[in-house]
Amino acid sequence: MSASDEILSKIRNAVTKGDNSQNRTRIVQERIANHPAGIRPYGHSDRTEIRKLFVEKAEAAAASVAICDSGDVERQVLEFLRQHNLPTALRMGDDPRLAEYGIGKNRLLETATGVSEGADEVTLSHAFSGAAETGTLALVSGKDNPTTLNFLGQNHIVILKEEDLLLHQEDIWNKLRDVYGEGKMPRTFNYITGPSRSADIQQTLILGAHGPLRLHIIIVKG
Amino acid sequence: MRSDRFKKNASDALADPQLQEALEGVRHNFVGARARAAENLSSFEDLRDNARDIKDHVLDHLDLYLEHFEKKVTAQGGHVHWAATAADARQAVLDICRKHDAKTATKGKSMISEEIELNDFLEENGIEPIETDLGEYIIQLREEAPSHIIAPAVHISMEQVREDFRKHHSHLPEDRPMSDPRSLLLEARGILRDKFLSADIGITGANFLVAETGTSVIVTNEGNGDLTQTLPRVHVVLASIEKIVPNLEDMSQILRVLARSATGQEMSVYTTLSSGPRRQDDLDGPEEYHVILLDNGRSSMLGTEFQEMLRCIRCGACMNHCPVYHAVGGHAYGWVYPGPMGSVLTPSLTGIEHSSDLPNASTFCGRCEQVCPVRIPLPKLLRHWREKEFEKHLSPSSHRYNLRLWAFLAKRPRLYRLATSIARSGMRLMSFGSGHIKFLPLAGAWIKHREMPVPESGGFFAQYARRGLGS
């Protein structure tokens, strides 16, 4: 008997309690296929309210947030770099939306593309979505936004379109299913809520552990 | 496994002033943070109900969800390995390492790895395991076990970390800044950054396995888990079978209570969902993706009075709120899982014969159950272990004898009153006219630390009967 058969038959003996297996299978298949949503804590419906909630929660998680029009994104990036005395150079993915904002076009910023190998002061990503309930960014892997950029930069700037911003995680799951199909996921899906941190030394919370020391979010109004 | 030495361990812990100072922090930081987080979310209690119901549903259909999960992982090009025992799981990891000729393995924080004692095994086989969670890194340097399931080095002071870093990072300048937690954290960050980038294999645990999408999920704050699983060629996930959730929505319900119960955060910084190896278009991510599904005694808990323990999502709230944990810390419990959840789980996974103190070392104050995000009735489960011990005659014979005698009397009210009146008179005699007793046979353990207040003269029932009121 294989290890999986051994484990599964032990489980089956313990839990089936005489229930016919077809019925159990149906229950499981339906739960997976229908993925019913449970409690969604917030009732906001207005876009501005959702954005306000997102900003409040993201800032509470120690991220910084800027809001701007689509023509002003690069200026916001430069402003963040200036504020923190950072070089005007960054690494980003191939996301066409980043090109649309003209980042790097005017040579005010030196941009590199591709994966991070650990030496980048600043990395830039475009978010897939965001969950206002906790000020959380949602990012997906792929050549447009390599996952290493989310973790290896000292400073991580993330651009989020206001129209992509949703209230709850459940809304993001549905958006994911629209894009990738039912039951499918990108290789890596990252929820990011603030910059990395640790309280492992003497229970003192320090921002900036192995991941970025700073997280800056630029919300682009639609 | 030192759970059979709980009393001695506890004694040592109580006599360790540095540990006591660290525990003072646990008492305050976690408790307040969790209370505020719960209060700030009006649906928190309802979410706890949902989290409990989801886990119960999963346990009742665990075989089917595991099968679905395996199918999805395989379809995405990942590999699933089933491990009935700790030894099977260790071997599965080693086989993967061997196949890739791995010399180093970075590791995200995983309690399963602690449970199967993976690090020692890898070292014996010539593979260097590198813990990358800051707390785990510190205790690895110290060759210690974690003392808390989410804050493994919570028992260690900053001064101790400084000494450890001086000793182990001897290539760094003597006069580097080391005066505060931040500088120590940055030092570890620098050292581990190189390890991340050069590791052959990355091993993480899993907070969830999502059946719907064949996804493993880690929830972290430092970002080390992500670097562990993104940079090496191979990502190995160690997960126990009860980590399954049916779908993404179910996971979100549980996520809403997880961090709030653990650290008081609304969300941990990183919640990362991994589905198979690198895709065609991907520029980074592992080329191979393996999930090791560990049973190690869990399936034997299904269908028993201990099944509810398998709802546990490892948030640590029970130990954060436990007066016994606060007094003795995690190492006293002698195995991987401390506190109330450990006192139920350890006997379940390793045998009550080796951990007979654990279910008894509780005041049944009920605070663990009060804060458990999946509403595990921990005191009830501890009591079930006491019942097993009583049935198996594992409790000390003196205790059993006293209990017998007391029960014999308590079932005979007249005789009981005679006995208690003798006891009362005896105690009053021993008080020598003061309000308390300094010496009393059979009560030495009490009297060692506190006075025994003296009883009032005459029992309630005698006085009541004298007033002619008895019914």
Add this chain to the structure above:
Amino acid sequence: MKEKPVVGLFVTCLVDLFRPSVGFAALKLLEDAGCKVQVPMAQTCCGQPAWNSGDRADTADLACQVIKAFEGFDYVVAPSGSCAGMLKKHYPEVFQQDPSWRERASEFSAKVYELTSFLSDVMNVTRVEADTEADLTYHDSCAGLRELGISAQPRKLLASMPGVSCREMKDCETCCGFGGTFSVKYSEISNSIVSTKTENIRSTGASMLVAGDLGCLLNMAGKLKREGSDIEVRHVAEVLAGMTDNPAIGASGNTKRNS
């Protein structure tokens, strides 16, 4: 006028053994609240020591004894959250596998109350008239607090007394470390927990410690005494009933209060 409810007073074994005055205080409070109170003589202990030691058979025997003695009353009241919790929350569990007693136990349990919650929630007592003078701090005993949700009721009743002022201690909801046989089996751990508790009690500057469970009170009184503290330790029923002339718990007979 409605007929007086008939209450069976479950005295508890610790009150019988150590501090009968708590039983008489409970009796007075119940009668003052308009109850007819009876005390069945066929009672000893609720069975908790056996229950918490894993001895189900003796627990069931003792539970049967209690149910038989008390099931005829309108209500069953105990001056202890711990014993009331046993009667109310655990008896149905004791008989979960026993169809012949299960229902009977549940019906019995529905009638059980801890003293202060009975006075507040059932008898709607909002004021007590006793003229006790006390500057006190209140410890929430675990079973009462977490099994029965008792927290506001004793505080409200105490606050209604003109001579009483209450200062909250830090971590008033944290266990005192008693835990029945725990205090003897794991006496060092218990000592550590009660030491933290007495530190919090002393920090309030209150001159009296009040709680609703005699087990916890004996533990804390014993520790305070060992530490040389002269904080008076009393059961909440004594204070509410104005019966504070007798020596406090653990105090000697010749140091009566001078209030």
